[in-house]
Amino acid sequence: xxxxxxxxxxxxDNVLQIQDLVVxxxxxxxxxxxxxxxxxDVQRGETLGIVGESGCGKSTTGRAIxxxxxxxxxxxxxxxxxxxxxxxxxxxxxxxxxxxxxQDPVSSLNPRRTVRDSVLEPLEIWKRGTKKEREKLIDDTxxxxxxxxxxxxxxxxxxxxxxxxxxxxxxxxxxxxxxLIICDEPVSALDVSVQAQVLNLLEDLKEKYGLTxxxxxxxxxxxxxxxDRVAVMYLGKLCEVASSDALYAHPAHPYTNLLIDSxxxxxxxxxxxxxxxxxxxxxPVNPPAGCRFxxxxxxxxxxxxxxxPRLREIGAGHFVACHNPVTVTH
Amino acid sequence: MNEHESFHHxxxxxxxxxxxxxxLDNLKTHFRTERGLVRAVDGVTxxxxxxxxxxxxxxxxxxKTVLSRSLMGLLPGSAVTSGSVKFAxxxxxxxxxKQRRHLWGAEMSMVFQNPLNSLNPLMKIGKQIAEPLRLHLxxxxxxxxxxxxxxxxxxxxxxxxRRLNQYPHELSGGMRQRVMIAMALACGPTVLxxxxxxxxxxxxxxxxxxxxxxxxxxxxxxxxxxxxHDLGVVAGHxxxxxxxxxxxxxxxxxxxxxxxxxxxxxxxxxxxxIPKLADPSHTRLATITGRPPDLVxxxxxCNFAQRCPYARPKCHVxxxxxxxxxxxxxxFACWYPVGSPEFTEREAELEAAGYVPATxxxxx
Numbered sequence: 001x002x003x004x005x006x007x008x009x010x011x012x013d014n015v016l017q018i019q020d021l022v023v024x025x026x027x028x029x030x031x032x033x034x035x036x037x038x039x040x041d042v043q044r045g046e047t048l049g050i051v052g053e054s055g056c057g058k059s060t061t062g063r064a065i066x067x068x069x070x071x072x073x074x075x076x077x078x079x080x081x082x083x084x085x086x087x088x089x090x091x092x093x094x095x096x097x098x099x100x101x102x103q104d105p106v107s108s109l110n111p112r113r114t115v116r117d118s119v120l121e122p123l124e125i126w127k128r129g130t131k132k133e134r135e136k137l138i139d140d141t142x143x144x145x146x147x148x149x150x151x152x153x154x155x156x157x158x159x160x161x162x163x164x165x166x167x168x169x170x171x172x173x174x175x176x177x178x179x180l181i182i183c184d185e186p187v188s189a190l191d192v193s194v195q196a197q198v199l200n201l202l203e204d205l206k207e208k209y210g211l212t213x214x215x216x217x218x219x220x221x222x223x224x225x226x227x228d229r230v231a232v233m234y235l236g237k238l239c240e241v242a243s244s245d246a247l248y249a250h251p252a253h254p255y256t257n258l259l260i261d262s263x264x265x266x267x268x269x270x271x272x273x274x275x276x277x278x279x280x281x282x283x284p285v286n287p288p289a290g291c292r293f294x295x296x297x298x299x300x301x302x303x304x305x306x307x308x309p310r311l312r313e314i315g316a317g318h319f320v321a322c323h324n325p326v327t328v329t330h
Numbered sequence: 331m332n333e334h335e336s337f338h339h340x341x342x343x344x345x346x347x348x349x350x351x352x353x354l355d356n357l358k359t360h361f362r363t364e365r366g367l368v369r370a371v372d373g374v375t376x377x378x379x380x381x382x383x384x385x386x387x388x389x390x391x392x393x394k395t396v397l398s399r400s401l402m403g404l405l406p407g408s409a410v411t412s413g414s415v416k417f418a419x420x421x422x423x424x425x426x427x428k429q430r431r432h433l434w435g436a437e438m439s440m441v442f443q444n445p446l447n448s449l450n451p452l453m454k455i456g457k458q459i460a461e462p463l464r465l466h467l468x469x470x471x472x473x474x475x476x477x478x479x480x481x482x483x484x485x486x487x488x489x490x491x492r493r494l495n496q497y498p499h500e501l502s503g504g505m506r507q508r509v510m511i512a513m514a515l516a517c518g519p520t521v522l523x524x525x526x527x528x529x530x531x532x533x534x535x536x537x538x539x540x541x542x543x544x545x546x547x548x549x550x551x552x553x554x555x556x557x558x559h560d561l562g563v564v565a566g567h568x569x570x571x572x573x574x575x576x577x578x579x580x581x582x583x584x585x586x587x588x589x590x591x592x593x594x595x596x597x598x599x600x601x602x603x604i605p606k607l608a609d610p611s612h613t614r615l616a617t618i619t620g621r622p623p624d625l626v627x628x629x630x631x632c633n634f635a636q637r638c639p640y641a642r643p644k645c646h647v648x649x650x651x652x653x654x655x656x657x658x659x660x661x662f663a664c665w666y667p668v669g670s671p672e673f674t675e676r677e678a679e680l681e682a683a684g685y686v687p688a689t690x691x692x693x694x
Contacts, residue, residue, distance in 0.1 A: 053534055161390070191559040192559055192562075192600065192603050192604050193389055193603045196605070200615055200617060220607065221604075221606065224607060224611050225612070225615065228611065259534065262537040264537070264560065264563045264565065265566070265606075266562040266565045266601055266606075267565055267589060268565045268585045272565070280502055330608065
């Protein structure tokens with residue numbers, strides 16, 4: 001796995017198209033190859049899920065879309081505009097249309113400001129509307145995420161729970177009327193009961209505001225619930241891309257199967273033992289040759305350590321980068 | 331005679347195996363604060379047998395963490411603990427500090443949620459693991475080092491000898507948590523408390539950590555208390571489950587029984603809020619509206635009533651007691667439990683109103 005190729009890219013109303021994205025960071029002792037040539041597209045109104053373990057490059061991909069920092073190479077086209085070659089001022093303007101929410105909702109809000117001021121700030125920076133219009137927009141947006149505007153005006157982040165802070169972060173992302181919201185592990189720090197509230201909220205807001213979402217997480221059950229299409233990443237490469245239902249029904253990549261087997265199923269009679277895949281991903285400073293997953297893969301052959309597999313179609317809209325895909329039916 | 335010998339602790343040679351290893355009776359842990367007394371743990375009674383794994387499940391603020399910290403003596407000065415905690419038949423709440431210290435290091439140990447915060451960043455891994463061995467088991471340096479390598483190996487850390495000379499920041503999150511487990515296992519504890527041991531980790535690493543804990547439990551005939559907010563985590567790795575809400579136990583049962591016939595609406599709600607892989611994408615998740623109760627001024631009646639779609643007037647006035655079902659090991663506190671006529675009636679009303687019930691179908 002961990003292959004390259006663009007066979008999975010679609011024509012049509014793409015809000016976002018990423019092509020051959022490479023993001024590398026210089027560190028002492030080498031270069032971290034965080035993202036090594038991935039391509040993705042997101043159509044209007046769609047939710048794309050990106051799933052993988054820590055260090056697979058999923059968050060780096062999300063940040064690269066925001067040009068935080070801008071990628072080493074590759075192209076990111078948002079609504080027809082190439083973001084990577086834009087001037088800084090234009091990137092800033094484009095970012096109003098692409099918003100991001102982060103994993104830790106409490107630390108992504110300024111602890112010394114009332115949360116209402118935090119939500120208001122983007123509107124003031126961009127001088128949107130009159131004061132009265134701004135006030136109304138803030139009240140409406142806070143209501144729509146289930147936060148009492150009056151309480152928001154007098155309270156600071158520490159007075160809210162984690163789930164409420166995440167709702168406030170969502171409100172702040174919404175006020176500039178974005179086209180695309182990148183959600184980077186937005187529910188990983190939350191209790192399951194609160195996680196369900198935030199996932200439902202994102203679905204509701206997507207409909208209400210006509211949003212397109214990129215949803216990044218390590219838990220495939222969460223990603224499947226919210227996404228239309230899912231991209232599985234491993235060590236900077238794509239493994240498998242498919243509709244979320246097809247991905248679960250016929251996971252072809254051994255790594256996708258590992259992710260599925262790892263989910264703790266709330267059923268004592270289910271199989272809770274892990275398959276043959278063991279260990280943790282190797283360092284992205286020296287990624288393995290060939291398929292990057294081969295050292296952990298129980299199906300690896302000699303070919304896998306030399307020849308990097310390319311994404312190929314194995315079903316309608318279902319792509320896998322693997323020399324020896326598995327046949328599993330759920 | 332040193333303090334180790336003066337404490338009567340269970341080992342393989344222990345004879346009175348019929349009494350539970352750990353028995354809590356009406357344990358209360360309250361905190362004095364400016365706002366008043368916070369009833370974080372408010373009368374918990376349960377037992378744990380040797381070799382058994384208990385899951386303690388609840389949301390943030392349910393008291394699950396304070397419960398395990400009370401047993402490990404990790405409470406701030408503002409805490410007031412009452413009731414009884416017996417370890418191997420001996421009351422430990424009023425034990426002199428010296429003896430309790432030995433108990434916590436050697437007999438009961440704990441793994442925390444965030445391994446990076448729990449390891450000393452300036453001390454090499456080897457020294458950190460050797461510390462309890464030298465302190466509690468009076469091992470010499472060479473012996474402790476050898477044992478540390480064996481411990482790291484037992485939690486499946488690759489290249490254990492090399493790890494001894496590394497610092498915590500050089501390891502991945504999963505490796506650090508394994509080191510924490512190795513440290514907790516160092517003195518051969520009879521009970522291991524694991525407080526959200528995998529919440530900060532990837533699902534793949536979580537599955538491996540849970541396997542390691544289970545393996546060690548079987549190999550050592552050790553008891554495990556697994557504290558988590560996720561019923562999925564405890565489903566495959568415990569023998570019995572205690573569900574906590576607002577500082578109280580609301581349901582307790584053997585794991586299989588709990589999943590097959592849960593009675594408390596709160597337990598069902600927790601279960602239904604977990605996204606299932608087998609459900610089609612965009613399946614609406616059941617949620618629990620509102621927030622956990624204020625533990626300074628807990629509501630009258632059932633703690634959960636304000637958030638419970640199945641609550642009736644009685645629930646807001648009278649507090650239900652823990653009552654056994656036909657199975658004496660399965661207890662729950664609810665006036666109108668899952669399966670009761672009142673519950674079924676309300677469920678039909680809710681469904682007719684288009685509400686996504688927290689209890690559509692069980693996991694059976």
